């Protein structure tokens with residue numbers, strides 16, 4: 001589904017990412033870990049299309065990733081900007097209106113009713129059904145991230161990008177959010193890329209874990225070399241394809257095992 005071919009990203013003389021060649025299948029849940037500043041968010045921005053590669057190719061279904069965000073890709077940041085003067089429901093609807101019509105867009109009539117129905121359904125799914133009329137300042141950190149996830153999912157993306165979405169949350173709330181993300185990953189058939197500082201979280205949530213680190217280092221010129229993917233590990237037990245294969249096996253008639 002997604003393929004990076006010898007991908008490089010530089011900002012001026014500073015090499016941030018180098019020589020990244022990797023491919024990802026639909027339905028994988030990739031977690032990204034690495035030291036602070038090594039380029040994990042930059043990689044997500046390349047996937048989102050808000051940054052372009054300095055060299056190399058990034059392909060989605062064999063085509064270059066479009067260098068602007070579109071409805072294929074939704075993103076959730078650690079600090080999400082919501083409109084403080086709008087309710088939870090209106091915030092999600094605004095995300096949809098903007099995605100469709102740009103910053104000056106409003107929805108009317110049938111389009112508005114449809115958007116409202118879809119937003120309410122999603123907000124129930126992420127556990128904010130009781131909070132439709134609240135304003136952002138009335139929400140807890142966990143509720144705000146649920147709102148951000150609903151906003152990202154409203155356009156029905158195939159790829160969900162999560163940039164340390166739970167970094168600021170208490171451990172108990174994080175556990176709830178992990179369940180929510182795993183449920184949404186399966187029910188929305190998403191391919192997920194999630195940056196985390198928490199290796200345990202990376203191992204628990206992902207089907208595949210990438211470690212970003214510098215492949216080579218020059219102490220005299222720290223910016224001369226960028227990070228690559230130094231480890232690419234299969235992790236987790238809840239891989240959807242395996243789950244589906246097991247479910248399909250269970251539906252098959254029992255075979256004779258005599259020979």
Ligand SMILES: Nc1ncnc2c1ncn2[C@@H]1O[C@H](COP(=O)(O)OP(=O)(O)OP(=O)(O)O)[C@@H](O)[C@H]1O
Pocket residue numbers: 011016034035036037038039040041042043
């Ligand atoms: N627009 C930019 N212009 C110049 N340098 C940038 C820009 N964006 C990021 N950088 C630099 O690129 C490097 C990688 O940044 P990035 O945010 O991708 O790291 P990260 O691994 O996500 O870090 P963290 O874990 O701390 O969030 C940093 O040194 C940063 O200063």
